[in-house]
Amino acid sequence: MKRLFGHRLGGLLLLYCLLVSIAFFSRLVLLVYSFSEISTSLGELLKTFGTALFFDTVTFSYFMLPFWLFEVLMPLKVVQTKTYKVLTYVFYTLVVALLVYVSFAEFLFWEEFGVRFNFIAVDYLIYTNEVVGNIMESYPMPLLVTAIVLITSGILWTLRKTQILDDILAAQTPFGKRLVAGGALLLLTAFSWFFVDFDWTEISTNKYNKELSKNAIYSFFEAIRNNKIDYAEFYQTVDNKQAFTELRNILQTPESQYIDAQNVLNPVRHTTAQGAERRYNVVLITVESLSGEYMSYIGNDRDIKTPFLDSLAEKSMFFSNLYANGTRTVRGLEAINLSIPPTPGTSIVRRPNNENLYSLGTIFKQKGYTNKFIYGGYGYFDNMSYFFSNNGFEIVDRDVISEKEITFANVWGVCDGDMYKRTVREADAAHAAKEPFFMYVMTTSNHRPYTFPNVVGKEFSKDRRGGVAYTDYALREFFQSVQNKPWADSTIFVVVADHCGGSAGRAELPVLEYQIPMMIYSPKLIGAQNIKKLCSQIDLAPTLLALMNWNYNSTFYGKNVLTMKPEEERAFIGNYQKLGYIQHDTLLILGTQKSVTQYKFNPKTGEEKPIPVSDYLKSKTICQYQTAEYMFLNGLNKVK
Template sequence: MTQASSRSSLSASDPTRWWQRTGPYLNLFCLLTAGLALLSLSRLALVAWQRDRVAAAGILGDMFVQGIRADLIVLGYLTIIPLALAPLLAHRRTAKLWAGLTAWWATAALVFIGFMELATPQFIVQYDMRPNRLFIEYLGYPAEVFGTLWHGYRPALVGTVAATVLLAVLAHRMLAAASRRMVLWPARRLLLTWPLLLLVVALQIRSTTAHRPANPAMFALSGDALVNSLVISSAWSVLDAIGAMRKEARSSEIYGTLARDKVLAGVRSAPWLGDYRFPSAELPTLHHQQAAYRRDKPLNLVIVLEESLGATFVQSLGGLPVTPELEKLKEQGWWFEQLYATGTRSVRGIEAVVAGYAPTPARSVVKLSLAQRNFYTLAQGLGRQGYQTEFVYGGEAHFDNMRSFFTGNGFQNVVDRRAMHPRFEGSWGASDEDLFDTALARLKTLHAQGKPFFSLVFTSSNHEPFEFPDGKIALHDPVKQHVNNAVKYADFALGKFIAAARRQDYWKDTVFLIVADHDNRVYGDSLVPINKFHIPGLILGADVQPRHIRTLASQIDLAPTLLSLMGVSSDHPMIGRDLARDSETPGRAMLQFDNYFAWLEGDSATILRPQQAPLAGRYDPASGALALDAKPPAAALVERAMAHVMLPSLLYREQRYRVPE
């Protein structure tokens, strides 16, 4: 360095100043201390906001102690990369480069941490936990997400952006000032201290001497998933989700291992699969289902997948009185009293209802690469039997990769917003009335062609920001754009659709399924809020006689049941239950909630947790309460749960969820 530059503040030395001791690591030290302060303040604010839930969990002290530990881990991840470069750049010749690099890196890290914490409250309002993989998945659809935020959460959006910009300015000024005070050490001192610091940060990231390094599951300190998520930071939650998504082909192994033969035996041992033969070693769940109803001509099928219509909104299921049309219709067909969704996303509902596919901790197969072709769906199976197959959606069919999945797996035609001329259009596309008008026109066209048909109709009006036409319903809540009003409008549109379809010639030859993809918001103070997975389901049309299905059922049971009612006998890989043949045997449900998998059997709940021992609990459907037991679950229940969560991952990974060419 020249004599002039030696007088610069980058090389100044003043032993009376505290930053003298941090040497070339001053900006990284600022990142560590400012990050800890920022995350601790955020956690304090979130705990104060959710004080009732935190108090009920009884772990207030542990939350802050373990929270600091978790914060040190994520800050270690953000520090170790520039630290690793120190021997190359933290010298006098590259002093400005090193100071600038670490300043900008630390600024970006603090902005990332701050933005994630600022985005957390609104995410909690919607999903009852910190940002996770859903946050990442939604980033792939900026137009839809921005439209929802702008129309439904504008103050929160503007406030988050403004606060993030302010944080960026303050962080940059702080670190620019720190860079001017940075003191570089002699090369010998740098090279002697660097390995020690690198080891300290590595241990900071590992945070334990146990066999496995620390991970978010270690900070699950209570039976409340939200409270557990508050212990860690949103930055770590999202980074962990990104890492998990990269490994999701083997996602179910986070719960442990189970031999392949035990997986298959555990699934095939279900009472409703006991009479089936599984002749193919290559396709281990492939079997022939003989329809319970023998028909000269198989019936058509229409599935109406209702966006976010949980039991929360159905009075006869213990919810609000905002679905009067559905309440009338339920006495005209098969009404499911204990039907449970497999997850909390539309694509999870799609894979269960349309493909009969069980859930995993990974993303839905609708979005996974190995399922984009030759993956079994009702459309693929029915198409082989001469059915015309179609998907009708009021939004953009590319959302959540639906168009790719559907067209690659049996849907011959896709009709979305671009083919409609809606009278009312919201952020998510055409209103449900416009959607159903299009569906009615399409059904009439399909019927006129003289071939059997299958149409999947997916609604969207009941979605934030809850936009629907004026003057259609008497509002349930005074604020129009409220979920209860959106549900009531969706119900109104559904009632009009069924009434119009009933007047058509194809009604007597068509089975209609009305079912929700999931509830609007899945939240609660349970580790798995089972009551929020409860959804309505109704089968009507043709010669379907009214009855109530009271046994516990899952979304994956609907497809086999529909095939049986339609009079369609076929070979398929679905493991669901044909309720047309047996609706009395006690059933089961399987629920995927973030990284938790719940196996519900009677009132017994077995909860699998990543890298932790399973938990047992008792679920009361009347109150919606889940009480965790002190004792571990029975080994047989754990094995059944493990078999059902591992099988779909196995079938996906090996591409065995299909029928022979």
């Protein structure tokens, strides 16, 4: 040990060993946890762990910089003082505690999302109250803290027992040697900064292997750096006029014509309906984390049951082949309200200059409707209050809901049952004022920590199964409470998920992890049917407005599913970097570094096999994603 660490730069070597060792054992835990999903051939594992060691080393090249200053530049007479020795022990205590803490944190993150730290972890830093509260309510924190303390203490005891730190502190390496060796380490940092690309983790077609090859700390800071993505820099593009011209060929229909025939960069279309407009009320419920596979009507084979939703689907216009835009609530809200493909980086809901856009809210407001966005949590979360209040809605959130209305709440908000009761009161008030209404409801209960009110005769487990069961129960209670309301027969009810309950999978974009249910229920107005057309969340807005027989202007990318031709069927799926386009059983993905990949997928198993890229499909995909980003950045979808 003394030969290995008995020099002034031994402290940096120790730092490297600690970082790599703890990251390795953390990686082993994740491998065992997700063993059934990981490609475990010798070649795949060697690539995975070899790449992992490389990125652990890259992480060290940054992580070491503060201590490098002390190890290389600090005079020997200072190093030999008692104060410096105490500070050294404190430093390593904090480093070990931090690395162990990160390992525990990334396991909890992996359990929830199936990935290393990414943009979601970055977003969570903004909403510490909700996130910390969620963790405190979801996990046995005393046990976890005890485990972190014990592991940290064990590592520090080992360092003390082997006298590694004493050997380092006793070393008297001359300044010249320290400077030469330290300079070589700085070359490693320079190499990492100028040449290393995060895409070097793309070493497998299996997403789990790619995620295992990453370093948690490096992934976190990479997510901070790339939370805003310049589309033109990172993705394949074509000339903007060419893209908008092709977009017109895709979106223009006999009933939906562009208002400016000459300027192809003007994306506004006017939709003309046949006959009189219908002034139906609308209650649109976006359900948190409701995967399509939870419903037997789509083909549930899990131990999760939705008896009420299954019965509602049989009485509704049910869309059984519909896909969510993304994996987070703000992506669902963006898709439903703006009818736009998912743009790279963060959702438009959270981006600046998102006011007064063509959206469901602005269209209903133009028609004289009372619009309410009803959310059981605090609307500042994910910028929801700002977005909705600047796009046609009044906000009803936790700040507005009185204590006497709340029977149960957790860190995410009041329970769904309480929120539905408030929704009924808002609808009653609008009806009494003879105002048509649009109630947009966002639920919260189907989310960790999975805590629910006590219900006589019901017991909900504190897991996803219990969350779905309570969601189903609360919806049943809501529909029973409104069936005799004077406004019920003239109201269209829409139930749709914001995203699936999870997005983990081996593939870059696991298609089946984006399939969600949507049903439009109004027994007096709309006949029950199962619509099996391939469609997207972005199609909700034009389909709903077609049922209302409305004339309106919009920049919607969605289509009326009811009149959609077979060749028009498609869906958009994505995460914050990968942008996917589904047509038939083919998935094309636009990636950063201007990559394009294409897969044939099995609609039943979700298995994806690489196939050659179709120029035709690539062109369709690029024009829609490129114009969506360009349109927003240049304010082309703002209501003038």
